[in-house]
Amino acid sequence: MSTILVVAEHLDGRLNASTARCVTCAKTIGAGAIHVLVLAEDPAGVAEAAARIEGVSRVLTVARPENAHALAAVLAPQIAAAARAGYSHLLAPSTTFGKDVLPRAAALLGVAQVSDVSEVEGPHTFKRPIYAGNAIVTVEAPADALLVGTVRTASYAAAGVGASPAAIEALALDVALPSHTRFIELVQGASDRPDLQGASRVVSGGRALGSSENFAIIHALADKLGAAVGASRAAVDAGYVPSDLQVGQTGKIIAPELYIAIGISGAIQHLTGIKDAGTIVAINKDADAPIFEIADYGLVGDLFTIVPELTAALG
Amino acid sequence: MKILVGYKRVVDFNVRIQVRPDGSGVVTEGVKLSANPFDHIALEEALRLREKGIASEVVIATIGPADAQAHVRNGLAMGANRAIHVVTSAAIQPLTAARVLLKLVEKEQPGIVLLGKQAIDDDCNQTGQMLAALWDRPQATFASKVDVEGTVARVTREVDAGLETIEVDLPAVITSDLRLNEPRFIKLPDIMKAKSKPIETIDFASLGVESGDSLKTTRHAPPAKRSRGVMVKNVAELVSALEAKGLIR
Numbered sequence: 188m189s190t191i192l193v194v195a196e197h198l199d200g201r202l203n204a205s206t207a208r209c210v211t212c213a214k215t216i217g218a219g220a221i222h223v224l225v226l227a228e229d230p231a232g233v234a235e236a237a238a239r240i241e242g243v244s245r246v247l248t249v250a251r252p253e254n255a256h257a258l259a260a261v262l263a264p265q266i267a268a269a270a271r272a273g274y275s276h277l278l279a280p281s282t283t284f285g286k287d288v289l290p291r292a293a294a295l296l297g298v299a300q301v302s303d304v305s306e307v308e309g310p311h312t313f314k315r316p317i318y319a320g321n322a323i324v325t326v327e328a329p330a331d332a333l334l335v336g337t338v339r340t341a342s343y344a345a346a347g348v349g350a351s352p353a354a355i356e357a358l359a360l361d362v363a364l365p366s367h368t369r370f371i372e373l374v375q376g377a378s379d380r381p382d383l384q385g386a387s388r389v390v391s392g393g394r395a396l397g398s399s400e401n402f403a404i405i406h407a408l409a410d411k412l413g414a415a416v417g418a419s420r421a422a423v424d425a426g427y428v429p430s431d432l433q434v435g436q437t438g439k440i441i442a443p444e445l446y447i448a449i450g451i452s453g454a455i456q457h458l459t460g461i462k463d464a465g466t467i468v469a470i471n472k473d474a475d476a477p478i479f480e481i482a483d484y485g486l487v488g489d490l491f492t493i494v495p496e497l498t499a500a501l502g
Numbered sequence: 503m504k505i506l507v508g509y510k511r512v513v514d515f516n517v518r519i520q521v522r523p524d525g526s527g528v529v530t531e532g533v534k535l536s537a538n539p540f541d542h543i544a545l546e547e548a549l550r551l552r553e554k555g556i557a558s559e560v561v562i563a564t565i566g567p568a569d570a571q572a573h574v575r576n577g578l579a580m581g582a583n584r585a586i587h588v589v590t591s592a593a594i595q596p597l598t599a600a601r602v603l604l605k606l607v608e609k610e611q612p613g614i615v616l617l618g619k620q621a622i623d624d625d626c627n628q629t630g631q632m633l634a635a636l637w638d639r640p641q642a643t644f645a646s647k648v649d650v651e652g653t654v655a656r657v658t659r660e661v662d663a664g665l666e667t668i669e670v671d672l673p674a675v676i677t678s679d680l681r682l683n684e685p686r687f688i689k690l691p692d693i694m695k696a697k698s699k700p701i702e703t704i705d706f707a708s709l710g711v712e713s714g715d716s717l718k719t720t721r722h723a724p725p726a727k728r729s730r731g732v733m734v735k736n737v738a739e740l741v742s743a744l745e746a747k748g749l750i751r
Contacts, residue, residue: 198663258668259631260640283661287643290596290631299597299716302626316725317625321519322528325721332716367671368640371656375664384662388749412750420680430646430681431664437680439662445749462728466749468740483731486740496737501750 189275189310191218192247194266195225195237196284198257202236204385205280207345210240212338213278214346215307220244224269224358226262228255234355241349247358256370257284263291268360270296270333275310281337282384293335301326301336315339319436320459340384341442341463376429383432386415389443389464391434394421395450395472395490402427404494405449411501417441419451435460450490453478470494503613503672505548506606507582508599508630509562510538511573512623521724528722537576540618544678546685547648548616549581556650557613559583563606565599567591571701579688579696586610590706596624597714600632605709607637612673614655619644619677630677640670644679 191213196203206223213221222245223237230248238246247269253261266288270277277292279285281303293300306314311328313336328334383389390412392405402416409416417434418427434441435457442463449470451457458481461467469482470493479485486493513519514534521528537545551557562577564570565588574585588602607615620627634641642648642657646665649656650672659666660679670676734740744750 259643260634263635283644283659286627287631287641287661290628291635291641293628294597294600294632294635297597297714299595299714300626300628301717302628312720318513318519318528318623319625320725322521323723323725324719325723327718327720329716365638365640367674368642369669371667371669373661373664373666424681429664430660431662445744462725466744466747467728467731468744479733480730481728484740484743485731485733486735486737487733493737497740500737500741 189216189218190220190222190273191216191276191278192270192274193221193223194277194279194285194289195223195233196280196282197225197227197233200229200232202233203280203282203284204345205282205285205340206237207240208340208343209278209280209338210242210346211343212304212307213276214242216276216310218276222247224266225249226254226265228252235352238352238355239348241347243349243353245353246355248355249358249360251364253364257288258368258370259288259291260368261364262288263295264362264364265360266292267295268362269358274333276334276336278336278338280340282340285337289335289337296333296335298332298335299328301328301334303339304336305339305342310334319456320462321455339440341440376431380409381413381415383415383417383434384439384441386441387443388412388414388445389417389434389441390414390447390449391417391419391451392422392427392449393419393451394425396422396427399427404491404498408447408494408498411498414445419457420454448478448482449494451478452476453481503557504559504561504610505551505557506610506612506615507541507545507548507560507562508603508615508617509541509545509564509574509577510618510621511535511564511566511570512538512621515539515622521722525721525723535573537573538618538621540620540622540678540680542685543680543682544616544618545577545580545582546683547678548614549686550683551614551648551650561586561610561612563588563603565590565594565602565706574701575696576688578699578701579692580686581692582699584699585701587701587703588706588709589703592706592715595715595717596626596628597632598711599629600636601711601714602706602709603629603633604636605711607633614650614672615675617675617677619679630675634675637675640674641677642668642670642674643677645676646679646681648676648682
């Protein structure tokens with residue numbers, strides 16, 4: 188049986204939910220064992236959280252001051268060294284973290300990478316989207332080489348909490364780390380709303396909002412629902428909201444249970460980012476907007492009337 | 503300083519992609535081909551760095567079939583000084599592309615390699631990271647701002663958590679995100695001028711690159727379609743529909 192190594196994503200001492208989604212993908216590969224690798228300055232808290240994920244049998248930690256920030260040039264040689272210890276598969280989430288670091292590790296290992304695994308057909312056979320999700324390809328990787336892949340997190344639910352936590356082991360890696368790449372700062376959107384990538388409900392606004400100030404009605408509805416706030420590329424490009432709220436092919440690909448698209452016409456790039464959502468609600472004044480072609484519930488009308496009314500109706 | 507820019511030809515982003523009925527691929531016959539939008543942005547950034555006096559020369563590199571010459575000329579018309587066209591009819595995979603680019607890097611010794619963060623055909627998002635690994639140099643992916651001072655580049659990156667700024671020693675690989683800049687339009691005189699700019703063609707086989715194309719694509723399929731739902735008349739109907747599905751309250 189194969190043993191799969193999953194690279195944990197974390198920030199500020201907290202494990203990102205994308206890691207548990209990767210574990211679910213690893214389970215469908217049919218692993219004999221699933222290990223999680225935590226690279227951090229102080230990995231204790233993240234490792235404990237990873238150890239509680241159902242299906243994880245071991246958590247490996249590497250504590251080094253250089254790992255204080257997720258710099259691909261620093262992490263990749265450690266990931267490659269860890270993966271050489273007889274693993275059959277090396278997985279990371281297809282978030283900006285995984286997209287940045289995993290190809291670098293794959294190249295160090297001299298193997299190809301399967302990006303954005305959306306379905307597992309066999310231990311070395313996967314489905315993945317290309318052309319912004321307009322085609323799905325089946326890809327076969329050689330069975331005799333380490334399989335490196337990023338997991339499209341919207342395709343997998345997060346694995347639950349296991350009955351008993353996995354063992355945590357410190358891993359000693361003899362790897363020289365470069366100093367040519369240095370972290371300066373991370374400016375995060377200040378928000379106490381749920382994280383867009385993992386939220387079960389998302390309310391998104393488009394260009395029709397017309398201004399940054401007008402986004403207040405989106406925020407009010409999101410707060411009433413306990414939802415994360417998203418936006419179309421048009422709204423981001425117009426400067427109404429920061430780029431980390433962008434939903435779509437070039438932004439975040441999400442799969443909430445409930446997605447409410449407000450004043451979003453539904454360009455193909457946006458639809459690619461939401462097609463795995465449970466229920467899609469569209470509110471738009473243009474009855475012919477493409478968003479209605481994929482919405483489960485559509486409501487035609489002026490968003491400046493409908494959205495406050497909806498917020499009020501939710502009590 | 504010299505900047506090397508990856509400049510791939512892909513199916514134009516406005517083309518509605520259709521999967522062949524036999525699942526052997528997507529229809530590419532008779533469709534418009536253009537520069538990968540992220541490569542277009544990468545080239546624009548390189549030109550701006552030259553205009554600021556930071557770079558002295560911008561070289562574009564295309565790996566593609568012989569008929570990609572017109573595409574290469576477009577890159578020259580946009581403002582690149584010269585081009586390298588590695589000719590192959592095969593659709594090579596990212597690891598091979600990175601190995602080819604490494605050969606060009608060894609030959610050209612650029613201070614910066616600017617690539618698109620991903621190509622919009624295979625959507626792999628790997629080549630820049632792989633090149634940086636093989637070259638053993640820094641990478642700054644998903645760049646939305648690039649400031650170069652001396653031998654250091656300060657790059658702001660669009661990451662899921664927000665905007666991250668890192669500092670990298672040059673030479674380095676930088677990959678462009680969507681908001682790095684808005685590329686210029688090509689003017690007619692530039693198209694005329696581009697005709698006399700040099701294109702070096704290199705046969706792929708002559709580079710002696712070990713192929714990394716180990717993945718086999720066995721089938722193409724159209725994506726599962728979401729079907730059109732119902733139109734509700736007002737907010738009250740919407741609320742009761744969502745309540746009935748247990749999605750609210």
